[in-house]
Amino acid sequence: MSDTNVNPQITDAVTQANVKVVGDAPAIAMGNLYQAAAKSTGILFQNATGTQQQGALAEASTNQGVMQIYAMDTAADAATQVKVAETGVADNLTGLLTVLESFKDKGNP
Structure with missing residues (x-):
């Protein structure tokens, strides 16, 4: 490796960019975590609503069948x-x- 002198302003700029990336990483990671948690919670609520609707339809159809049996x-x-x-x-x-x-x-x- 050759011994070359690099302008200190360039090394300072590169160092500052690297420090910024390292400093922003935890905030970006937490943002990704919060987004994933929000999406999972939304899917959870959608599934719960769908299950409740299917349960209500099953109950209604069962009641209708029982009413027809009793009406015979x-x-x-x-x-x-x-x-x-x-x-x-x-x-x-x-x-x-x-x-x-x-x-x-x-x-x-």
């Missing part, structure tokens, strides 16, 4: 279910096929 006439519903169970889909289709065959036998194409 259970005796009439049971009779309808027995009737549907007694006459299955296969019986209905067989009856329909028999009717169609009877029209075909009468000379209709």
Whole structure:
């Protein structure tokens, strides 16, 4: 390394710039920390609000379903279910096929 003389004003300017960077680093770090904390808190509140809204919708839909269950006439519903169970889909289709065959036998194409 060669021995060169550098103007003291230049070395002073470089030193002052380095000191400024070192002096500003803690303040910048704290600013970044506060911004990150604020963003995290905002996301936390958004998630909490969304969860509350979903809970309210779930409760409303459950209440609606219970109201529909209580509004049913259970005796009439049971009779309808027995009737549907007694006459299955296969019986209905067989009856329909028999009717169609009877029209075909009468000379209709």
